[in-house]
Every structure is written in C-alpha cells, then in structure tokens.
Amino acid sequence: MAAEEMRWRLRENQTTKHFGFALVVAERGKVVLRMRVSKKHLQVHGVVHGGVLAALADTAGGLATYMTCPPGTRVATIEMKINYLEAVEGGSVTAEAIVVRIGRHVAVVDCDITDDARRLVGKALMTFFVGPFRRNRKKRPG
Numbered sequence: 303m304a305a306e307e308m309r310w311r312l313r314e315n316q317t318t319k320h321f322g323f324a325l326v327v328a329e330r331g332k333v334v335l336r337m338r339v340s341k342k343h344l345q346v347h348g349v350v351h352g353g354v355l356a357a358l359a360d361t362a363g364g365l366a367t368y369m370t371c372p373p374g375t376r377v378a379t380i381e382m383k384i385n386y387l388e389a390v391e392g393g394s395v396t397a398e399a400i401v402v403r404i405g406r407h408v409a410v411v412d413c414d415i416t417d418d419a420r421r422l423v424g425k426a427l428m429t430f431f432v433g434p435f436r437r438n439r440k441k442r443p444g
Contacts (some may be wrong), residue, residue: 308333308365321354323361331401333366338394349389355397355415356384359426362399363411367430370404377430380408384426393418399428407433 305328312318321343327334335379337343337358345351360379369379399413409432415424 304306317357318361321357323358326396328369331366331370332399333369334398335362335368335392336396339390339392340413349391350395352386355386355395356382357388358395358397359384359399359413359424361363362397363413363426363428364430366399366411367409370401371387371432375432376434377432379428380431381429382426384424386424388421388423390417390423395423404432407431426439
C-alpha cells in the first residue's frame with residue numbers, strides 16, 4: 303500500500319480524525335504517527351490519558367502490519383501490552399511501530415512512543431490477526 307492510500311485511510315477513519323493522528327512515515331513494516339496534544343487528550347491530572355497513547359500505538363501497529371500484506375488483507379488487534387514510562391503534558395507524541403514478525407495469520411509489532419524531547423514515554427508490544435475474515439460466521443446462541 304502506498305503512503306498516499308494510507309493518508310486517505312487515516313482521513314476517513316473516525317478515531318484518527320477525533321484524536322488528530324497524522325502520518326509521518328509509511329513503508330513496508332513501519333509506520334510513524336504523530337499527535338499534537340490538546341486539551342481533549344488530557345485526563346484529570348493534566349497529562350495525556352493512557353488510553354489515547356494506547357490508541358495511537360494500536361493504530362500505528364495495525365497500519366504497519368497492513369503495509370506488509372497484500373491488498374484485501376484484513377488486520378485486527380488480538381492482544382496489546384503497553385508500559386507507560388513518562389507522563390506527557392503537552393507538545394506532541396510520536397508512535398513508531400515496526401513489524402517484528404509476520405506469519406500466515408499472526409503479526410507481532412513493537413512500538414515506541416516518544417515526546418518532543420525524544421523521551422521514551424511508552425512502549426507497546428502488539429499481536430495482530432492477519433488474513434481474511436469469514437463472511438458466513440454462524441451466529442452464537444444467546
């Protein structure tokens with residue numbers, strides 16, 4: 303997928319529009335997203351909410367995975383673990399996601415989240431499902 307298509311996907315996605323994620327780098331197995339911190343990102347103590355940082359990392363990781371796949375492949379988060387290392391009060395935060403390994407149906411992605419001073423403020427490790435989703439899924443009882 304070309305970087306221009308990636309920019310289009312980000313513009314059309316409601317989550318990325320709401321949080322203000324911007325594409326910095328998009329290449330095979332690597333995506334860098336940046337977010338300028340605003341009041342809507344802050345929790346009660348005046349620092350960026352951990353869920354916002356997790357959403358940034360998850361989005362970067364999913365897109366990095368998608369960049370390694372053939373057209374039409376679907377990507378979905380299976381698992382995510384994130385460590386919050388420093389509080390972020392303002393400026394911008396950057397998520398650099400790199401695909402560590404991709405198999406037939408699972409990808410593992412490492413993501414560093416840094417602030418304007420290039421401090422490592424968060425570290426995420428994510429697992430993504432890769433492949434087609436079944437269209438004819440049976441409904442679960444109940």
